[in-house]
Amino acid sequence: MSSEPAPGARFVVPKGALASAKSYATWTKSFATWLTRTQGIARLKSKAFGAVSEPNEPEAQFRARLALLAREDRDAATDKVRAKYTQKLQTLGDRVRKAAQAVSREHQELSNAQRDAALGGGAAIVGAFFGRSAVSRLATGAATTARRAGRAAKQAKDLEHARANLVELQGRLAALEEEARLALSKATERVDPLREPLETVLTKPKRGGVTVHLVALGWRPRA
Numbered sequence: 001m002s003s004e005p006a007p008g009a010r011f012v013v014p015k016g017a018l019a020s021a022k023s024y025a026t027w028t029k030s031f032a033t034w035l036t037r038t039q040g041i042a043r044l045k046s047k048a049f050g051a052v053s054e055p056n057e058p059e060a061q062f063r064a065r066l067a068l069l070a071r072e073d074r075d076a077a078t079d080k081v082r083a084k085y086t087q088k089l090q091t092l093g094d095r096v097r098k099a100a101q102a103v104s105r106e107h108q109e110l111s112n113a114q115r116d117a118a119l120g121g122g123a124a125i126v127g128a129f130f131g132r133s134a135v136s137r138l139a140t141g142a143a144t145t146a147r148r149a150g151r152a153a154k155q156a157k158d159l160e161h162a163r164a165n166l167v168e169l170q171g172r173l174a175a176l177e178e179e180a181r182l183a184l185s186k187a188t189e190r191v192d193p194l195r196e197p198l199e200t201v202l203t204k205p206k207r208g209g210v211t212v213h214l215v216a217l218g219w220r221p222r223a
Contacts, residue, residue, distance in 0.1 A: 011219055024215050032210045040204040048191035049073075052201065059198070066193035077187035085180040092173045099166040106159040 005011070017023040044053040044062050049069050053062040 005219075006221060009221065014217060018217055024217075028212045028215045031215060032212050035210050035212075036205050036207050040202040042200055043203050045199040045201045046193070046196060047199065048196055049193070052203070055203075062198075063193055066196070070190050070193050074188055074190055078184065081180065081183045081187050085176070085183070089173075089176060089180065092169065092176055096166070096169045096173050099162065099169050102162045103159065103166050106155065106162045109155050109158070 013019075041055045043055065044057075044059060045051070046062075046066055049066055051062075051066060051069060053059075
């Protein structure tokens, strides 16, 4: 298109609305409205990642971007799960270890108490046969044996309580470990960006985002 006419050219005189300058302002506005309503750019959309391809971006390039997003999302989700469960697992694991140590300690104390009770009773009987005050010695030994037997019974209850506490803590730890495992598995489950079916969406221009640079009258040359 040239802004200068060919030598000797003649022009048909425009008529009606073509001859009015206001018509071109109206047509410019109408054309912009038509563009926003009917025209757009076809783009690819990923539902899984909530991403849309750039205008004219090849599908392979778009999927490569989705793969990067998938890795970033997976890493972020994994870090979040680890941050949530690491301290809890460590704290509960420490309690389990201390509970196991308590069971071992209570078991040793029970063994000592049972041995003392058995030895105390035997010593009292032997002392009663070989001492002057047999009755007195026997009574004193019996009282001592009773006290030691009482301590042994208490240690047995303490051991039972320690074992029950250990079993409970071990169960809670196993449940927390399973919960963390499932959370981590869920965090790493992502749609394969290379296989995900993509939608084709039409991105229309926003109202006010279209600029019509020129609507003008032109003449087409005819022989």
